Amino acid sequence: MTSMEAEDDLVKRLREANQRLVIATVLAKELQANAELVNDRQKEFLCMLAHELRNPLAPLTSATEILGMITSAHPKLPHLHAVMARQVGSLTRLVTDLLDASRVSSGKFGLKRQPLSVADVIEYAVETSKPVLDERKQHLSIALPAAPIMLNGDFVRLGQVFSNLLINSAKFTPEGGHIAVSAVATPDSVIVSVKDDGVGISAELQRVVFDLFAQGARTHESVHGGLGIGLSLVRTIVEMHGGTVEIKSDDMVPGSEFKVQLPIIAAPLQPGSEDLDLQSRPPQAQRILIIGNGDDLQENLKNDLNLQGHAATLARDAPTGILLAGKNAYDVIICDVGMADINNDAMCSQLRSRAGDSVHSFIAVTQQSSQVDQAHATAGGFDHFLQEPVNKAVLASLLYSASAK
DSSP states (O other), X not given: OOHXXXXXXXXXXXXXXXXXXXXXXXXXXXXXXXXXXXXXXXXXXXXXXXXXXXXXXXXXXXXXXXXXXXXXXXXXXXXXHHHHHHHHHHHHXXXXXXXXXXXXXHTOOOOOOEEEEHHHHHHHHHHHHHHHHHHTTOEEEEEOOSSOOEEEEOHHHHHHHHHHHHHHHHHTSOTTXXXXXXXXXXXSEEEEEEEEOSSOOOHHHHTTTTSTTOOOOOOSSOOSOOOSOHHHHHHXXXXXXXXXXXXXXXXTEEEEXXXXXXXXXXXXXXXXXXXXXXXXXXXXXOEEEEESOOOHHHHHHHHHHHHTTOEEEEESSHHHHHHHHHHSOOSXXXXXXXXXXXXXXXXXXXXXXXXXXXXXXXXXXXXXXXXXXXXXXXXXXXXXXXXXXXOHHHHHHHHHHHHHO
């Protein structure tokens, strides 16, 4: 083969290689586009699934709480209520984590910051996770500094951080095991430790334990399953607060230890900040009008408020609600802003016009909560905005404020 022929052959092979490279590049882009499409569809499905599961779960949760108030009606009710409460609680945590994971993926996960104390957050987290700890007969010890440690953060989200850590420890700690929560303050931060004497976490899993859907090996002891979402949310929430979280587990020593470091503030709690302890300041009896479509969730809210000693009435459509607001005197009006039979702005305007000065607080509620919904409800004249199922502690705080007026 002459040099000319060899050169022509080389050029030919280069052209063929270039064509194959172009084809491979096009195929790679198509595969990437398809993968991104599948990923987007998965995110959309997770979000839709979480919302669809949440809708029937909300009235079940409310009904279970009401059932707990009437357990004296039959000797078997306390046991049945305890079973229902545990299982509904487990479902609620799974659905909440699933919904939060979809919000993180879509960039809709936000914080509502306020000055708060570490002790209050830990107390809230312990209360949330206590059913799991009690069921597994585990011993919990808490060691916090006597002086209050203040944070600027989201009370519910930080409570979610430590309840997820406690429940994670409970899952992988044998019955009768020990879990310890402690906090140490530094000049500019606080380090909260959640330590257990369970099965521990392998070095391989420690590298991915905070990744979404990461899970350890399931044993006969870890009877509480999960979706591999809880610890991922822990890291997300902690980092959104400017903090860090790390895991320490040694094959030579039983158990694991999670350490959360968060920045602290020097300012005390602001007067009038939300008090989420129902027992510390119960509201006075209020006359309450609930306006909505009369679904199970609103019916349960009415029954729950009446069992607490309030006088709650449910109007099952907007015209009836407006009529009752003008006919009777109410202290608080709770209105579903998702009704199709009236405009939200007109609704609040007519309610204020008919009710006069007797109403101290107009509260908007909706199952689809967003900053846009909240801004629209507030602009429409409502004083407060809550997402269904209504948080009982937050509602109690609003009713307390209304009674003070």
